[in-house]
Amino acid sequence: MATGTNGTAPTLIGSVQRALRLLEAAATHPDGAPAKQLAREAGIPLPTAYHLLRTLTHEDYLRREKGVFVLGGAVGRLAVGGTVQGRRSSLEKSLEHWRDAIGAPVYFAVYREGEIELVAVADTPYTPAVQEWANFRETGHAHAIGQCLLSQLEESARRDHLERHPVQPVTPYSVSDQRSLSERLAATGRMQPVVERQEYALGTVCAAIPITAGSTAAAMAISLPLHQEERLLPAVEQLRLGVGGLLSALSFSISI
Incomplete structure (x- = not known):
């Protein structure tokens, strides 16, 4: 895990890495998965996962539907952009x-x-x-x-x-x-x-x-x-x- 200069605060790079792991975990569940499951599969503490999931949802990389998270439209636009x-x-x-x-x-x-x-x-x-x-x-x-x-x-x-x-x-x-x-x-x-x-x-x-x-x-x-x-x-x-x-x-x- 990446840390800041004081050895405790996560760096921006570390946050990006964790966010990507959450997206990768969500991608393996087409029907969605709850926050606890995604945090566990991504190996991220639950409080940190909640914070990142809120951010990813706000940016439309994830959508929350009936208590589970599924991939959002922004992920599709990234894929199309690459193509x-x-x-x-x-x-x-x-x-x-x-x-x-x-x-x-x-x-x-x-x-x-x-x-x-x-x-x-x-x-x-x-x-x-x-x-x-x-x-x-x-x-x-x-x-x-x-x-x-x-x-x-x-x-x-x-x-x-x-x-x-x-x-x-x-x-x-x-x-x-x-x-x-x-x-x-x-x-x-x-x-x-x-x-x-x-x-x-x-x-x-x-x-x-x-x-x-x-x-x-x-x-x-x-x-x-x-x-x-x-x-x-x-x-x-x-x-x-x-x-x-x-x-x-x-x-x-x-x-x-």
Whole structure:
């Protein structure tokens, strides 16, 4: 047992350890257990156990029901948080793999709650991602990711998006009006890459591919300097052929 400098008062670390032992004991009793039983199984004096149980109940790590303690909602949120972090790490590692394999920045984005959301980017100082100089969500018509996501939406959802974020030129190469954009999106073949050249950032070319992972529109993309434009289509095709192994991580990232 941890003690304070005077050898009697428990330290904060000791309190945390005892609280965790109480949670572990409670976890072995799905139908709940009384304080005396939890204190005995955790090896904690009953007065100390009562104090910690009150604190854990107040913080929703435990609930008291009919004289027994069961795990509370906060424990579930901890478990989900750990899973989310693990899956995010898996996604990031996958993007880093393709960044290194292709030699270009790799992006993953979704269309969620009416907005374009860039979920993750993998780049390096030698292959930097495109800098967001114009609001990424508001200029979806001008970049490959946005065009790819918009092409997957139902007509009503796409119209709603463009009413909130009107088409306007971002660079001299950008699509200039909604009609031109609609014609371009209509001509986009299913599961084919969407390519834009200097429409969002001068000196940069990008390509995006749609991702079929659940019902949410999603996309992966790469970008390259203009002088490497000849690499763009072969590189995005390499990504398209290899994306199958990413679907589990991508599907989870869409859902959170």
